[in-house]
Amino acid sequence: MDIKGKKVLVFGSGISGIAAGRLLLQLGAEVILYDGNTKLEKEKILRKLSEGCMAKAEVLLGELMPEVLEQLDLMVISPGVPTDLPVIDRIRDRKIPIWGEIELAYVFGRGDVLAITGTNGKTTTTALLGEIMRNAGRNTFVVGNIGNPYTDIVFKTKKDSVIVAEMSSFQLETIHTFRPKVSAVLNITPDHLNRHHTMEAYIAAKENIAKNQTEEDVCVLNFEDETTRKFGESIKAEVLYFSSQRKLKRGIYLDEGQIIVNLGEKKRLCHVDELQLLGVHNYENVMAAAAMALSYGIPLESVQKSVKKFKGVEHRIEFVAEKGGVAYYNDSKGTNPDAAIKGIRAMKRPTLLIGGGYDKESSYEEWIQAFDGKVKKLVLIGATKEKIAKTAGELGFTDVILADTFEEAFCLCRDLAVPGDAVLLSPACASWGMFKNYEERGDKFKELVNQL
Numbered sequence: 001m002d003i004k005g006k007k008v009l010v011f012g013s014g015i016s017g018i019a020a021g022r023l024l025l026q027l028g029a030e031v032i033l034y035d036g037n038t039k040l041e042k043e044k045i046l047r048k049l050s051e052g053c054m055a056k057a058e059v060l061l062g063e064l065m066p067e068v069l070e071q072l073d074l075m076v077i078s079p080g081v082p083t084d085l086p087v088i089d090r091i092r093d094r095k096i097p098i099w100g101e102i103e104l105a106y107v108f109g110r111g112d113v114l115a116i117t118g119t120n121g122k123t124t125t126t127a128l129l130g131e132i133m134r135n136a137g138r139n140t141f142v143v144g145n146i147g148n149p150y151t152d153i154v155f156k157t158k159k160d161s162v163i164v165a166e167m168s169s170f171q172l173e174t175i176h177t178f179r180p181k182v183s184a185v186l187n188i189t190p191d192h193l194n195r196h197h198t199m200e201a202y203i204a205a206k207e208n209i210a211k212n213q214t215e216e217d218v219c220v221l222n223f224e225d226e227t228t229r230k231f232g233e234s235i236k237a238e239v240l241y242f243s244s245q246r247k248l249k250r251g252i253y254l255d256e257g258q259i260i261v262n263l264g265e266k267k268r269l270c271h272v273d274e275l276q277l278l279g280v281h282n283y284e285n286v287m288a289a290a291a292m293a294l295s296y297g298i299p300l301e302s303v304q305k306s307v308k309k310f311k312g313v314e315h316r317i318e319f320v321a322e323k324g325g326v327a328y329y330n331d332s333k334g335t336n337p338d339a340a341i342k343g344i345r346a347m348k349r350p351t352l353l354i355g356g357g358y359d360k361e362s363s364y365e366e367w368i369q370a371f372d373g374k375v376k377k378l379v380l381i382g383a384t385k386e387k388i389a390k391t392a393g394e395l396g397f398t399d400v401i402l403a404d405t406f407e408e409a410f411c412l413c414r415d416l417a418v419p420g421d422a423v424l425l426s427p428a429c430a431s432w433g434m435f436k437n438y439e440e441r442g443d444k445f446k447e448l449v450n451q452l
Helices: 015-026 042-050 086-093 101-108 122-135 150-156 199-210 226-231 280-295 300-309 337-345 365-369 385-394 406-416 438-450
Strands: 007-011 030-035 058-061 074-077 098-100 112-117 139-144 161-166 182-185 218-222 238-243 251-255 258-262 266-271 318-323 326-330 351-355 375-380 400-402 422-425
Touching (some): 007 015, 015 030, 015 074, 015 101, 015 150, 030 042, 042 058, 074 101, 086 098, 098 101, 112 122, 112 199, 112 280, 122 139, 122 161, 122 280, 139 150, 182 199, 251 280, 258 280, 266 300, 280 300, 280 337, 318 438, 326 438, 337 351, 365 385, 375 385, 375 406, 385 400, 406 422, 406 438, 422 438
Parallel strands (some): 007 074, 030 058, 112 161, 112 182, 139 161, 182 218, 218 238, 238 251, 326 422, 351 375, 351 422, 375 400
Antiparallel strands (some): 251 258, 258 266
């Protein structure tokens, strides 16, 4: 597609919107960057856009007027912008194409894409697959929901590049031609229902990752997740399953601590004790990354070396320090109940747990039930604290304390912990309202630990 001279509206002025706007300017498009927040400063936005690009863009804040829509050839929407806003409907009614930032980057980038989605485990699997590809000598870029906009690296890509991409449901809502060489759906459990409204819509967004794949491509799926297992029966791509609970005739599976690769011939990847990651969910992440790499043609020996060296990602069941005989773990990336269940299951000590935060309309029953005698105290913060406390009480868990601030919650855990305990930040909720993002929340936790 020749985009030079086309009038393109970029909706959203965050990291993704800025990166998309910058790419469009470099491609010769006439860019209008729009944000509904009138408190933003146009000059700051323009400065970010102009980094590395001499072309100029127009910035609009507040209401989007009809005369602007009449000029447009294309709209690029940031993943944080809901696709059911009235203004988006007006753009659809005018038959103006709506692309996501991922679609934009894919159309103008080069190389093969290896794309990962799922409710939980995306970041760990993406980071590990990126390491495997780099260690195998591939020209690798790790992009997407992991924090690096795909559009930022488009001009760096070559025909032999490998783009390892973490895909959120928000990003997958707005793809059209995006086609990964290898895709993976790790699991699907309720999340972001405040955005998608129904579980069916959330699942449909996740499953978009494979909608353009053909018989020449591969889709890696979790056999133990009912939704992904059924999905494998309806797609064109070659399906490769992984399982943590049973032996597979073809695929990758866990067998008495050994990760076995069975792609026609049984081979041993490693024993889980050789990994530097905790928990069955992480063994699943390793299996998924290995399956993707092997499907792409990376030798088994190379994959083995990488998975054994990989130390995990920041903010995901991250050991911070042991102070006074108490181990502190940062699982700030546990932003939904299913992720937080994996965090508590990985604990091997009596645990004081910090939970709560922004309300994504999640249900917390399964999370409370997963405490399984491990949680000594649940200290709750944020908009969901009363909701979670009520759920806990209904399920018979009464060791609950409500705190007004994050610092208060931390201090309560610190004071109540005794040698041999663990203090775990695994909130089961997003950070918004108290922090800018889960990274800031996790960094604050580590700062407080290191001050002890």
